[in-house]
Amino acid sequence: MPHSRSSFSVIRHLTAEQDGGFNQGILLVKHRRTAALYIEKRISPRAIRTGHAAREACALRTCHHPHIISLVFADLNAAGYGFGSIYMSYCELGSLDGLLSRLARRSTFPPEGFLWKMLFDMATALCYLQTGLKSSSLAQRGQPVSGCATAWDKILHRDIKPANIFLTFGNSSATSGYPALVLGDFGASLMGRDKESELMTAFTKPFAPPEEPRYSDTSDVYSLALSVYCVAALRGTPSRRESVRADPAPGYSRELRGVLGRMLRTMPGDRVEVGYLPYLVWREMTVVKRKRAARGLQGESLPSWALGE
Incomplete structure (x- = not known):
């Protein structure tokens, strides 16, 4: 199923910006059509420029395992938003x-x-x-x-x-x-x-x-x-x-x-x-x-x- 950022609506913020500015927050989001819940990790422009974001998305895209978080969709173009986004599976019991x-x-x-x-x-x-x-x-x-x-x-x-x-x-x-x-x-x-x-x-x-x-x-x-x-x-x-x-x-x-x-x-x-x-x-x-x-x-x-x- 093709996705875009507009496919998701924000439910709430789970964390604020952290990790030296690479991570601009973790959010719980809902897919507008299916109502399924996912996690959005917002990525700073700095992390995109240095290649950290692409490396994270690539690692997740490679993995298909029940005990590794699943990648749903990634948009690492910060233009117009001020951040990139990686959408992942949601674990309802937290960390x-x-x-x-x-x-x-x-x-x-x-x-x-x-x-x-x-x-x-x-x-x-x-x-x-x-x-x-x-x-x-x-x-x-x-x-x-x-x-x-x-x-x-x-x-x-x-x-x-x-x-x-x-x-x-x-x-x-x-x-x-x-x-x-x-x-x-x-x-x-x-x-x-x-x-x-x-x-x-x-x-x-x-x-x-x-x-x-x-x-x-x-x-x-x-x-x-x-x-x-x-x-x-x-x-x-x-x-x-x-x-x-x-x-x-x-x-x-x-x-x-x-x-x-x-x-x-x-x-x-x-x-x-x-x-x-x-x-x-x-x-x-x-x-x-x-x-x-x-x-x-x-x-x-x-x-x-x-x-x-």
Whole structure:
């Protein structure tokens, strides 16, 4: 279906201008004909001139995965508007950052099942970004991913944090009782074809890997583990790295702590690779489920108030 900016009407502003002027606001919009809800990200002329906006739109246009935000339409011509616009799918439960804040206010730790769900959904997203292959069914059959899709140009996200992970029940993978988690905000992403210094700083500092300002194929793996830690520990940002590595999921299973520990290794080459990560997460999650079932324990739900319901 062809779109133009006039196809959408603004419902409300979700955020104001941020990110050093590249992002001129996030808005909830409605398609005039279908009444479907979408997100509009307004992009500054500066981001358009520097190529950041085109790179973000290109990365989103390339991806078709249930745990990666979908591009609907992009218009990067700022003439007449004063900004460009990228329209994306809408996740009705908001960001993981919002859920974390609600849990922290009531000092309520999330059930371990939700942490595994977060880890698996995001592991399959990272694997897809770098390989172009969907890994969920392979992981469930006990197979890591090897190689990549023909002519696939790998994508590094470089800004994984709870604020850039979104939640929705409007996703076919939300079958565990937990919402599906969806990775968004590709404004700092880099594709293999991009000719850019490997010293470029892109990460949000508290979630940056030790090699920052350099980056590697396992930098996103490290940032994801820090994000899981924050949710597990009810922290807005990670504590000292030594403390995180010593106990990356306080009070949770040995299996979960073990997976996160492998993701948090200091040297990039020592971390779990993205092709192996979905398999590893599924395998260890299955071990935990079997142990709980043997003890007669059932999975716990997230409280409805944590989802903003």
